[in-house]
Amino acid sequence: MTETIIQTDGLVKSFKGTNVVDRVDLTIRKGEIYGFLGPNGAGKTTTIRMLLGLMKPSAGTISIFGKSLTSSKIEILRKVGSLVESPSYYDHLNGRENLEALRKVLQVPKSRIDEVLAIVRLTKDAHRPVKEYSLGMKQRLGIASSLLGEPELLILDEPTNGLDPSGIQEIRELIKSLPEECGITIMISSHLLSEIEQMATQVGIISKGRLIYQDSIEKLQSKAQHRIRLRVGNGEIAKKKLLPHGHVAEAEEEYIYVEVHHDDEIASVVSTLVKEKIPVYRIEEQRQSLEDIFLDLTKDEEGSYASHSAS
Amino acid sequence: MLRSLISSELLKIRKTKVWLLLFLSPILAAIVGYLSDIPSEGGWAYLLFMMTSSHSLLIFPLMISVFSGFICRYEHQNGGWRRMFSMPVGRQNVYLAKFIVVFSLVALNQLMFSAVYLGMGYMQGLEGSVPGEILIKCLAGGLIAALPLIALTLWVATIWSSFVAPFTLNVILTLPNMLVANSETFRPWYPWVQPFMMMQGEEDGFFTVPAESLLVAIGVVFVIFYIAGSMSIQRKAV
Numbered sequence: 001m002t003e004t005i006i007q008t009d010g011l012v013k014s015f016k017g018t019n020v021v022d023r024v025d026l027t028i029r030k031g032e033i034y035g036f037l038g039p040n041g042a043g044k045t046t047t048i049r050m051l052l053g054l055m056k057p058s059a060g061t062i063s064i065f066g067k068s069l070t071s072s073k074i075e076i077l078r079k080v081g082s083l084v085e086s087p088s089y090y091d092h093l094n095g096r097e098n099l100e101a102l103r104k105v106l107q108v109p110k111s112r113i114d115e116v117l118a119i120v121r122l123t124k125d126a127h128r129p130v131k132e133y134s135l136g137m138k139q140r141l142g143i144a145s146s147l148l149g150e151p152e153l154l155i156l157d158e159p160t161n162g163l164d165p166s167g168i169q170e171i172r173e174l175i176k177s178l179p180e181e182c183g184i185t186i187m188i189s190s191h192l193l194s195e196i197e198q199m200a201t202q203v204g205i206i207s208k209g210r211l212i213y214q215d216s217i218e219k220l221q222s223k224a225q226h227r228i229r230l231r232v233g234n235g236e237i238a239k240k241k242l243l244p245h246g247h248v249a250e251a252e253e254e255y256i257y258v259e260v261h262h263d264d265e266i267a268s269v270v271s272t273l274v275k276e277k278i279p280v281y282r283i284e285e286q287r288q289s290l291e292d293i294f295l296d297l298t299k300d301e302e303g304s305y306a307s308h309s310a311s
Numbered sequence: 312m313l314r315s316l317i318s319s320e321l322l323k324i325r326k327t328k329v330w331l332l333l334f335l336s337p338i339l340a341a342i343v344g345y346l347s348d349i350p351s352e353g354g355w356a357y358l359l360f361m362m363t364s365s366h367s368l369l370i371f372p373l374m375i376s377v378f379s380g381f382i383c384r385y386e387h388q389n390g391g392w393r394r395m396f397s398m399p400v401g402r403q404n405v406y407l408a409k410f411i412v413v414f415s416l417v418a419l420n421q422l423m424f425s426a427v428y429l430g431m432g433y434m435q436g437l438e439g440s441v442p443g444e445i446l447i448k449c450l451a452g453g454l455i456a457a458l459p460l461i462a463l464t465l466w467v468a469t470i471w472s473s474f475v476a477p478f479t480l481n482v483i484l485t486l487p488n489m490l491v492a493n494s495e496t497f498r499p500w501y502p503w504v505q506p507f508m509m510m511q512g513e514e515d516g517f518f519t520v521p522a523e524s525l526l527v528a529i530g531v532v533f534v535i536f537y538i539a540g541s542m543s544i545q546r547k548a549v
Contacts, residue, residue: 049548049549052396052397053396053397054393054396054397055548055549056548074400075399077397077398080397084393085393086389086390087390088389088390088391088394089394090385090389090391091388091389092326092327092385093322093323093326097322097326100322101322101323102319102394102398104315104316104318104322105316106398106399107315149399
């Protein structure tokens with residue numbers, strides 16, 4: 001079993017009587033890229049702020065690197081790099097001075113500044129005042145700051161927010177390369193499933209403060225229902241003919257849908273249809289997309305009246 | 312740890328306009344010194360009295376809030392507090408580092424003031440020797456009296472992101488100085504008038520200030536404000 005890096009137990013944060021984060025049990029293991037997914041306002045940033053000790057939990061415990069955050073905060077933070085919400089920076093300083101102000105506190109060698117600038121490709125713009133930076137550059141500077149202390153754990157909150165497609169691509173590649181190159185663990189939050197899907201190895205889904213899913217991305221993908229759609233001319237007739245043979249199908253105009261778990265089942269369905277003289281024009285697999293699963297999961301949480309707008 | 316925090320603060324504040332403001336109070340003091348009509352007897356002491364009055368009664372207390380405002384301003388603007396507090400440093404150390412930098416700026420301001428005083432004195436061709444001991448007592452006294460004011464303005468500056476807030480509060484508290492300075496009852500106890508009391512260029516320097524007033528108006532008030540400020544920063548959710 002690999003080492004657990006972050007473990008929260010019954011984590012709660014309440015504001016004015018509502019639990020913004022509600023009994024969350026996160027488990028993040030070494031070397032993972034943990035995608036922390038949820039609609040805006042689901043409690044992602046609040047959870048992250050608690051993990052970094054920026055805000056005190058109302059209840060529950062946090063342990064990072066096997067140590068309690070309350071008793072060993074400074075020791076833990078020494079090994080954590082972070083980017084929370086919008087990037088933090090001092091806009092009256094230039095890029096290099098921004099990093100230097102942090103470097104002095106972190107007490108790492110000066111050469112580390114050039115290294116992180118190179119990683120995020122800001123070397124050329126390091127002398128420019130940050131107020132002239134584009135949002136993407138500020139975001140990259142934020143990532144550079146988070147890498148400055150050579151962290152073992154990187155916590156990035158919506159790192160691609162507000163970036164253009166090429167910027168997103170760049171950050172994504174950078175994040176994917178980090179665990180391989182430096183062996184660090186990454187927790188990354190996003191409200192976009194597609195983004196997490198492309199980077200993460202583990203996924204935690206939070207909705208209305210509750211952690212409603214936590215497992216590997218593969219498990220999430222396998223949750224997708226596989227349905228086979230057959231074009232058979234008249235769906236209703238086909239459905240009736242199949243039933244005595246033990247095959248349950250749904251009919252819709254000229255199609256029938258069957259849920260199958262083994263290839264044998266579909267072979268049997270097809271041979272039945274052929275025996276019953278029902279033409280089979282087309283057989284296709286229909287996979288529910290991850291986006292649909294995500295919507296289903298979050299919809300269940302939100303109750304039947306909630307809309308999908310949150311995602 | 313504290314040393315590296317202070318050096319980081321210095322780097323951050325160096326690039327702000329605070330340095331221009333450092334010249335403000337010496338320039339005003341120079342104008343007062345230049346316009347003073349100095350008697351031939353005891354010229355140096357008289358010049359010191361003239362210059363410290365305007366300096367310590369108004370400008371000096373106001374400069375303190377400007378320094379406190381500056382050292383917190385860049386933290387409020389773009390998530391600086393969040394960045395600082397997610398670093399492996401204690402919040403108390405961050406607060407203390409900021410306090411020390413503000414105190415140093417105040418000290419620097421006092422040094423610049425005394426340089427202007429000496430400059431003005433020689434320019435006007437004053438006779439006799441410079442009252443060195445009184446000058447030093449007066450400068451040090453002003454610095455000690457500045458402690459509660461730094462503590463309060465820094466506390467307010469960490470809470471309110473607006474730069475104007477600590478300044479306005481300080482103006483409100485400084486304005487009564489003119490009245491309080493003339494009141495036998497309130498003068499020994501009102502913290503904002505203490506820089507003036509301490510910097511009065513009398514024969515005995517700051518020893519004219521009664522000990523209990525020194526202890527209460529400066530010592531106790533400073534401790535209360537500092538603890539309140541450091542507790543507030545400890546609890547601050549960012």
